[in-house]
Amino acid sequence: MRFPSAWLDLSVSNQRTVVIFGASGDLSSRLLLPGLGSLLAGPRATSVRIIGTGRSPLAADEWTSRVRSAFGGDLSDAAAETLATTQYVAGDPTDATHLRALLALAGPAPVLYFSLPPAVATAIVETLQSVDLAEGTELAFEKPFGTDAASAAALNKLVGTLVPEENVHRVDHFLGRTAVLNLIGLRFANRLFEPVWNAEHIESIEIVYDETLGLEGRAQYYDNAGALVDMIQSHLLLVLALLAMDAPATMDAVEVRSEMARALRSTHLYGSPVEASRRARYTAGGGVPSYAEEAGVDPGRETETLAELTVEVDTNRWAGVPITLRSGKALGVARKEIVIKFKPLRHLPSGLHGGRDGETLRIGLNPGELSLSVPALGVDGPYTMGQVFLDATLPTSPVLPYGEVLNGILRGDPLLSVRGDVAERCWEIVEPALDAWRTGEVPLEEYEAGSNGPSRWRAAS
Numbered sequence: 367m368r369f370p371s372a373w374l375d376l377s378v379s380n381q382r383t384v385v386i387f388g389a390s391g392d393l394s395s396r397l398l399l400p401g402l403g404s405l406l407a408g409p410r411a412t413s414v415r416i417i418g419t420g421r422s423p424l425a426a427d428e429w430t431s432r433v434r435s436a437f438g439g440d441l442s443d444a445a446a447e448t449l450a451t452t453q454y455v456a457g458d459p460t461d462a463t464h465l466r467a468l469l470a471l472a473g474p475a476p477v478l479y480f481s482l483p484p485a486v487a488t489a490i491v492e493t494l495q496s497v498d499l500a501e502g503t504e505l506a507f508e509k510p511f512g513t514d515a516a517s518a519a520a521l522n523k524l525v526g527t528l529v530p531e532e533n534v535h536r537v538d539h540f541l542g543r544t545a546v547l548n549l550i551g552l553r554f555a556n557r558l559f560e561p562v563w564n565a566e567h568i569e570s571i572e573i574v575y576d577e578t579l580g581l582e583g584r585a586q587y588y589d590n591a592g593a594l595v596d597m598i599q600s601h602l603l604l605v606l607a608l609l610a611m612d613a614p615a616t617m618d619a620v621e622v623r624s625e626m627a628r629a630l631r632s633t634h635l636y637g638s639p640v641e642a643s644r645r646a647r648y649t650a651g652g653g654v655p656s657y658a659e660e661a662g663v664d665p666g667r668e669t670e671t672l673a674e675l676t677v678e679v680d681t682n683r684w685a686g687v688p689i690t691l692r693s694g695k696a697l698g699v700a701r702k703e704i705v706i707k708f709k710p711l712r713h714l715p716s717g718l719h720g721g722r723d724g725e726t727l728r729i730g731l732n733p734g735e736l737s738l739s740v741p742a743l744g745v746d747g748p749y750t751m752g753q754v755f756l757d758a759t760l761p762t763s764p765v766l767p768y769g770e771v772l773n774g775i776l777r778g779d780p781l782l783s784v785r786g787d788v789a790e791r792c793w794e795i796v797e798p799a800l801d802a803w804r805t806g807e808v809p810l811e812e813y814e815a816g817s818n819g820p821s822r823w824r825a826a827s
């Protein structure tokens with residue numbers, strides 16, 4: 367159950383220049399630079415030239431010290447070299463003259479990484495229309511890609527005039543998670559699971575990413591996004607795609623991404639938006655203030671901090687199986703897992719007593735773990751059926767999920783990047799629920815911070 371070695375290749379064959387737009391922002395220092403640092407720590411890594419850029423002026427030593435602290439620990443040769451060559455250039459990225467100077471500095475085949483919200487990234491892409499891009503330029507975008515299906519489609523169109531689709535990387539760090547990548551090994555290299563991975567044998571699926579963390583000072587972004595857009599529209603639907611897709615012919619980006627896209631094209635809400643979606647917001651609890659009182663939040667906006675969506679993948683393999691995606695903040699338990707419930711067998715020999723439950727497979731997403739409950743005789747007394755658990759821990763990659771995705775971007779391989787049509791499709795899947803929420807058809811429920819969320823939700827713990 368190991369993923370192909372190309373994904374574990376920590377080396378960056380040709381030195382590349384990465385221009386980070388929004389470099390002085392929180393996302394860059396919290397996620398992007400540490401991810402790059404973990405990649406550069408690999409034994410075969412070569413250095414990368416990083417040019418940070420943003421509107422805020424930043425002294426050269428201030429920028430270098432930010433990069434240094436994001437890399438953490440002892441520096442490998444590649445990381446030390448990267449640090450020695452990095453620079454920061456302040457300027458307005460929507461000004462074509464500034465962009466031309468920046469690209470001249472970057473040289474051949476740079477990666478332009480937009481560590482910015484969609485509106486700002488779109489404005490820069492618009493300016494890039496009047497600037498010549500070097501052959502082999504790669505463009506990388508943080509999530510969310512667009513703010514709805516229409517804006518994602520418009521951005522795709524704009525980006526498509528600059529570089530070919532295989533040079534566009536819509537970043538989703540869940541695709542760099544060991545446990546998520548291992549879904550491919552778990553399913554397609556596994557005699558036990560693959561034959562039963564369908565509606566004939568599986569009753570229901572949950573994909574849950576409950577966090578104990580609250581807002582972490584990100585109100586400005588989060589209050590506009592909410593749990594559904596922040597986690598389900600992006601990360602969890604992509605996990606679903608890997609879980610539900612058919613076997614790709616090869617592990618090539620074209621094949622894998624086509625299968626993922628095919629699964630998502632068949633995905634829609636399980637019933638009406640009112641039946642298939644739930645939303646809630648935390649009130650004060652355990653020393654955490656209520657969401658409405660958090661700094662920077664507009665209480666009237668009705669932003670949800672916990673969301674649940676049940677979908678169906680309407681294919682021959684999956685039709686009829688409810689798949690529930692759930693994620694939220696400030697919950698009592700950090701439950702981050704996929705739960706696959708198999709159907710009970712139709713028949714048990716008479717004389718066997720107890721548990722007729724089907725098997726349950728739990729795939730821990732963070733950390734990566736597997737647990738399969740199987741019926742066994744004698745667990746709860748002689749000739750009585752009970753459940754025993756087969757547990758395994760997945761190896762932890764030394765490369766952070768962001769680093770894994772970046773590895774692909776630097777090598778020009780879009781395998782772990784979201785394809786344009788998939789980015790649009792993920793919006794289309796959630797939009798009926800978002801529309802029903804806007805019109806108040808689905809009430810905004812409440813849960814106490816530190817609790818497990820409202821009861822009676824499908825994926826309630």
Ligand SMILES: O=P(O)(O)OC[C@H]1O[C@@H](O)[C@H](O)[C@@H](O)[C@@H]1O
Binds near residue numbers: 577596732
């Ligand atoms: O557990 P991880 O890797 O930090 O991923 C979860 C995070 O993913 C991010 O994309 C979301 O914006 C955050 O709100 C969330 O906390």
